[in-house]
Amino acid sequence: MAQLFRPSHNNVAKLMVAIFASAPFILGLAISQLTRQSTGTKVGVPLDQPVPFSHKHHAIELGIDCRFCHTSVETSAVASVPPTQTCMTCHSQIWTNSPLLEPVRESYRTGKPIQWAQVNKVPEFVFFNHSIHIDRGVNCNMCHGAIQKMQITAKGQSLFMSWCLECHREPEKFLYKDKANPQMSLREQVFEFYKKLQRDDEGRDMMDIEQRMLHGDNLPTNKDIAMGEELVKQYKVKKEQLTDCSICHH
Ligand code: HEC
Ligand code: HEC
Ligand code: HEC
Ligand code: HEC
Ligand code: HEC
Numbered sequence: 478m479a480q481l482f483r484p485s486h487n488n489v490a491k492l493m494v495a496i497f498a499s500a501p502f503i504l505g506l507a508i509s510q511l512t513r514q515s516t517g518t519k520v521g522v523p524l525d526q527p528v529p530f531s532h533k534h535h536a537i538e539l540g541i542d543c544r545f546c547h548t549s550v551e552t553s554a555v556a557s558v559p560p561t562q563t564c565m566t567c568h569s570q571i572w573t574n575s576p577l578l579e580p581v582r583e584s585y586r587t588g589k590p591i592q593w594a595q596v597n598k599v600p601e602f603v604f605f606n607h608s609i610h611i612d613r614g615v616n617c618n619m620c621h622g623a624i625q626k627m628q629i630t631a632k633g634q635s636l637f638m639s640w641c642l643e644c645h646r647e648p649e650k651f652l653y654k655d656k657a658n659p660q661m662s663l664r665e666q667v668f669e670f671y672k673k674l675q676r677d678d679e680g681r682d683m684m685d686i687e688q689r690m691l692h693g694d695n696l697p698t699n700k701d702i703a704m705g706e707e708l709v710k711q712y713k714v715k716k717e718q719l720t721d722c723s724i725c726h727h
Contacts, residue, residue: 523629614663623693645719649705
């Protein structure tokens with residue numbers, strides 16, 4: 478009986494299984510290649526938006542926490558863009574006559590959401606999750622550039638696979654703990670970074686890695702590798718698996 482299934486048949490069967498298993502991924506890939514030009518936005522180029530929303534003004538000068546608007550960024554895969562009601566908590570009272578805010582008022586009247594142009598996007602076949610990165614203290618600026626300077630939001634990094642892998646290969650080079658706030662969780666440290674900017678534009682009591690985050694450097698590194706290695710251990714970062722294809726391509 479065993480003779481009927483010679484090893485070569487076995488290999489063909491295995492190959493067929495492999496092809497069928499990877500079909501959705503290959504299909505996704507083909508579609509992404511087709512749509513790449515239209516969805517790909519360039520780093521540093523502000524997009525046309527229905528309302529000229531300024532992060533510099535709202536998140537730094539007014540001091541509104543990222544989580545007030547991006548409510549799910551700590552807890553879920555997506556950060557989410559705020560609904561019109563969030564804007565209207567203030568703009569039903571402030572600058573109620575500003576023509577720039579007319580699309581916001583119209584959206585509130587009609588219940589039709591504002592159509593923001595999407596700035597950051599990875600293809601459908603890539604899995605990304607915000608909450609795990611925030612939990613490990615990876616700052617928004619590391620992936621989105623110098624948000625605090627943006628009058629109109631622009632993409633801060635390429636978000637290419639090679640770029641993700643730079644950190645996934647050697648997370649100890651990028652993880653850090655704020656020495657000025659040792660009792661603070663890594664998660665809270667992400668938001669403390671912007672509070673420092675709100676308090677002091679020069680960022681005087683910042684760590685070296687934070688100074689470079691300030692300028693939106695391409696993946697600023699933590700020079701204190703020993704500290705990074707300690708954090709990898711303490712947080713049980715699955716370093717060996719972080720470059721597995723299946724982490725980002727299900
Ligand atoms: C008052 C509300 C508000 C606050 C506070 C706020 N944002 Fe935003 N954010 C928005 C809105 C509205 C958009 C969509 C329009 C745009 O892209 O500018 C947006 C878009 C973004 C995007 C781009 C989304 C995309 O399309 O890819 C990033 C990244 C971002 N915010 C990061 C931050 C960070 C980091 C903070 C805190 C330092 C923050 N935001 C604080 C309202 C806010
Ligand atoms: C916590 C209160 C608050 C929230 C929430 C808020 N804003 Fe504002 N916004 C302000 C204030 C205050 C100003 C004007 C400050 C100034 O320039 O003196 C302003 C100014 C603006 C301006 C410039 C208006 C002009 O004519 O120059 C725009 C556009 C704007 N906001 C859009 C938004 C949008 C879109 C949202 C929701 C995503 C939002 N804001 C949420 C407080 C807020
Ligand atoms: C490790 C990199 C990384 C970090 C850290 C990060 N983001 Fe993102 N962000 C991304 C990627 C990648 C996308 C595109 C996701 C997609 O296409 O599904 C994105 C998309 C977004 C969007 C668009 C809406 C959405 O959920 O897709 C917003 C808003 C946003 N990020 C805000 C934030 C804020 C606020 C923080 C910090 C609290 C933050 N991000 C931290 C990589 C990051
Ligand atoms: C600056 C460092 C850094 C960058 C940049 C980064 N990551 Fe991560 N990523 C991490 C760390 C740290 C973890 C947590 C791993 C752990 O604790 O086991 C993680 C976890 C993940 C996970 C979850 C793995 C799981 O076990 O569920 C996914 C998915 C992921 N990253 C995708 C991406 C993608 C896609 C990009 C690029 C768009 C990216 N990451 C960029 C550091 C980074
Ligand atoms: C940390 C997350 C991450 C891991 C791990 C990862 N990828 Fe990717 N991959 C991405 C992102 C993000 C993109 C989309 C951006 C781009 O094309 O560079 C992508 C795109 C691709 C593409 C399409 C390239 C193109 O030109 O459109 C292929 C093929 C691919 N990955 C294969 C792999 C294989 C094989 C592995 C395992 C050896 C792997 N990936 C591991 C994040 C990851």
